[in-house]
Amino acid sequence: MPPAPLLPFERPIRQLEEKLAALEADPDPSTHLRDAVRALRREIREKTREVFGGLDAAQTVKVARHAERPQTRDYIELVFDEFVELHGDRAFGDDRAILTGFAKLDGQRVLLVGQQKGRTLKERTECYYGCAHPEGYRKALEKMRLAEKFGLPIVCLIDTPGAYPGVGAEERGQSYAIALNLREMARLKTPIVCCVIGEGGSGGALGIGIGDHVAVLQFAYYSVISPEGCAGILYRAEGGATPANVDRAANALKFTSEHLLRFGIIEEIVEEPPGGAHRDHRAAAGALKEALGRAVRELADLPADELLNRRYERFRRIGQFEELAAAGEAVPTEAEAVAAE
CATH class of the missing domain: 3.90.226.10 (2-enoyl-CoA Hydratase; Chain A, domain 1)
Known part of the structure; x- marks a missing residue:
């Protein structure tokens, strides 16, 4: 089965996966190589959590x-x-x-x-x-x-x-x-x-x-x-x-x-x-x-x-809001609202 289409922010993960595949393809892995495979798998998990834990709305x-x-x-x-x-x-x-x-x-x-x-x-x-x-x-x-x-x-x-x-x-x-x-x-x-x-x-x-x-x-x-x-x-x-x-x-x-x-x-x-x-x-x-x-x-x-x-x-309950201007406060701009998030 061909690999799934790659999203731009998935490239670092794919590079690590390709490296892992090359290591696992060795027909007679040594102890050192097995340790490298385990370490690379941990790195892939950590990189995946890092990438997908920081997605913005457009990437989502x-x-x-x-x-x-x-x-x-x-x-x-x-x-x-x-x-x-x-x-x-x-x-x-x-x-x-x-x-x-x-x-x-x-x-x-x-x-x-x-x-x-x-x-x-x-x-x-x-x-x-x-x-x-x-x-x-x-x-x-x-x-x-x-x-x-x-x-x-x-x-x-x-x-x-x-x-x-x-x-x-x-x-x-x-x-x-x-x-x-x-x-x-x-x-x-x-x-x-x-x-x-x-x-x-x-x-x-x-x-x-x-x-x-x-x-x-x-x-x-x-x-x-x-x-x-x-x-x-x-x-x-x-x-x-x-x-x-x-x-x-x-x-x-x-x-x-x-x-x-x-x-x-x-x-x-x-x-x-x-x-x-x-x-x-x-x-x-x-x-x-x-x-x-x-x-x-x-x-x-x-x-x-x-x-x-x-x-x-x-x-x-959906759609409740407060009118800030009515309370004498300035309504935030789009940039200020995004920064506040």
Whole structure:
């Protein structure tokens, strides 16, 4: 299997790994060589922790979009048992960007809803790179209502840059479909656990993101807009979505897992293996399985009324702020706000 595509900040790690591979290729290693191998492995672990422990928001986006990062179908194989896929929205068609079906999580039956980007060019084209159409959100809602009927918890895996913005999607009611999901998910009388496993972009993510427990993988992001979209709007007079402006927007949006937890947007950060989920699918799946299973168990015994009240209050708390100018204080500039972080 060819090595995963290399991110710019991974080069020091790759150089050490290549050196290690050369040492391990020796057919008759001496004691000295074995000691060198052990030392090099420690150095690789330390360098990986150093590099990935200091990523900024722009670099985190690159990890979240990595071509080898596990997707919903990978987690179906590694986390869930007995998955039975359910197709169609009973109105227009079957959107491949959203997968739905019954599954088992640690012996607990659940309804799984997940966004899929695709691996090959053919699959990505069929999945529109994870950008769902209205029929995808209708499919998700139909199956979630089925879960409510049978008293099954719902697990949603979010991984999309946003809902599909094409003419056909708009003609078929893209905004209405997402808005309807927001309202109806808030009313479902069954536990809903959501986790952003890669990208969590705008309404496309929120369309399956109204839950009682929302988690984010360590190197995923969850945002009202993509960095490119933000840069194109805010920095139009300065060149729009240039690479420098995109990185600037990413760092200004405060959408990494640490920011989201600090602002009360999410309940949990799911730790990824050293170097990110793309380096070790099984370790990432193990952490995700443990987090999802625990959240489902904690919510399972709550009465429906309490569940709905907690869900309502959860989202009402999001977006609290203070108007500093009203208190006679100067509002910090963007540079001052970033420096304060």
